[in-house]
Amino acid sequence: FPCCPLSLPSRHLSLDNMPVEQNPPALSFQEGAGSSLTCNFSTTMTTVQWFRQNPGSSLLRLFFMTPGTKENGRLKSTFNSKERYSTLHIKDAHLEDSGTYLCAAEAQCSQQA
Numbered sequence: 001f002p003c004c005p006l007s008l009p010s011r012h013l014s015l016d017n018m019p020v021e022q023n024p025p026a027l028s029f030q031e032g033a034g035s036s037l038t039c040n041f042s043t044t045m046t047t048v049q050w051f052r053q054n055p056g057s058s059l060l061r062l063f064f065m066t067p068g069t070k071e072n073g074r075l076k077s078t079f080n081s082k083e084r085y086s087t088l089h090i091k092d093a094h095l096e097d098s099g100t101y102l103c104a105a106e107a108q109c110s111q112q113a
Contacts, residue, residue, distance in 0.1 A: 023039075029093055030093070032092055032093060033093055034089065034090060034093065035089075035093065037101055038087045039105065041105055043084070044081055044082075044108065045081060045106060046066070046106055046107065046108050047064065047105070047106045048065045048086040048103060049063060050065075050086070050102070051102045051104065052101050053099055053100045053102065054098070054100075062075055062077070063075070063077040065077055065079040065086065066079070067081040067082075074090060074091040074092050074097075075090060075091075077089070086103060086105070088101060
C-alpha cells in the first residue's frame with residue numbers, strides 16, 4: 001500500500017499538516033466560455049490528479065499528472081512542482097462539464113532508516 005495518503009480537497013484540506021487549497025472554491029461560467037481552476041500546495045508534491053464528480057455519480061479521473069502539461073480534448077492540465085501548483089483549464093465549456101471538480105495531490109515519502 002502507498003506510504004503517503006492522497007487528498008481530495010474541494011476547498012481546503014490538511015494532508016498530514018500540509019494544506020492544499022483549491023481556487024476558486026466555486027465557479028460558474030457560460031456555455032462556450034473557458035475557465036480555470038488552480039490547486040496550490042504548501043509543500044512539494046510528486047503527483048496530482050484532477051477529478052470531476054456529477055451529482056449522484058462516482059468520481060471521474062480527468063488527469064493523473066507528474067510535472068508538466070497534458071491535454072485531453074477541451075481539457076488541459078499543468079502541474080508545476082517547483083512553484084507548487086496545478087491548474088485545470090476548460091475550453092469551450094459544454095453543459096456536460098457541470099459538476100464538482102477536485103484535485104488530489106501526493107507528497108514525496110521520506111525514507112526512514
